[in-house]
Amino acid sequence: MIRPLVAGRRTAVSCEARKVALLGAAGGIGQPLSLLLKMNKLITDLALYDIMGVAGVAADISHCNTSIRVAGFTGEAELATALKGAEVGISMQSIMQTMHSAYSHAYQGQYDSNKEDSSDVAEVVMCSMRTCP
Numbered sequence: 817m818i819r820p821l822v823a824g825r826r827t828a829v830s831c832e833a834r835k836v837a838l839l840g841a842a843g844g845i846g847q848p849l850s851l852l853l854k855m856n857k858l859i860t861d862l863a864l865y866d867i868m869g870v871a872g873v874a875a876d877i878s879h880c881n882t883s884i885r886v887a888g889f890t891g892e893a894e895l896a897t898a899l900k901g902a903e904v905g906i907s908m909q910s911i912m913q914t915m916h917s918a919y920s921h922a923y924q925g926q927y928d929s930n931k932e933d934s935s936d937v938a939e940v941v942m943c944s945m946r947t948c949p
Contacts, residue, residue, distance in 0.1 A: 835861040837899050837948075839940060840908035841888075842866035842873050849908060854880050865889040865898035866909075895940070899947045909936055 836853055840846045841864035853862055854877050862884050864874045874888025889898035899905060 834859070835863065835902045836904045836906065837863040837865060837902035838906050838908065839865045839895075839898070842869040843908055846908040847873055849906070850877050851880070854882055854884055854886065856884075857882075859884050861901075862886045863889060863898040863902060865895060867891060892939075895943050896947045899944055902948050905940075905944055905948060907937070907940055909940070 836859050838846060838850050838853060841850050843866065846864075846866065850862065850864055850873060853859060860883075862877070864870050864877065864886065865888075866873075868890060870888045870890050874886050878886040887898075889895070
């Protein structure tokens with residue numbers, strides 16, 4: 817629900833989201849973002865999703881003393897479950913690379929990170945269309 821808040825001459829917008837799905841929660845940006853979302857009083861459920869390594873992040877974030885329920889979802893099979901009923905979805909996904917593999921593939925012309933990332937984004941968007949309100 818979005819409603820304007822009027823304070824003097826300025827208007828702020830308040831957005832209440834009951835469930836938020838954070839995709840790419842195990843990454844370097846997803847971990848601190850999940851902590852910030854956990855502190856937001858307008859959220860009731862936080863679904864953390866990544867292709868691997870999200871169970872530890874979900875366990876750590878759930879120990880923060882707030883009333884928000886946290887659930888971790890791992891792998892492509894659980895993507896639809898993570899997105900189901902979410903009012904807000906945030907995607908922080910990208911292909912994980914080491915410096916060595918990134919350089920070696922770039923010079924050999926065998927790796928196209930934009931192509932890989934765009935296919936992942938397309939999959940997330942299609943799943944979001946099917947499962948989110």
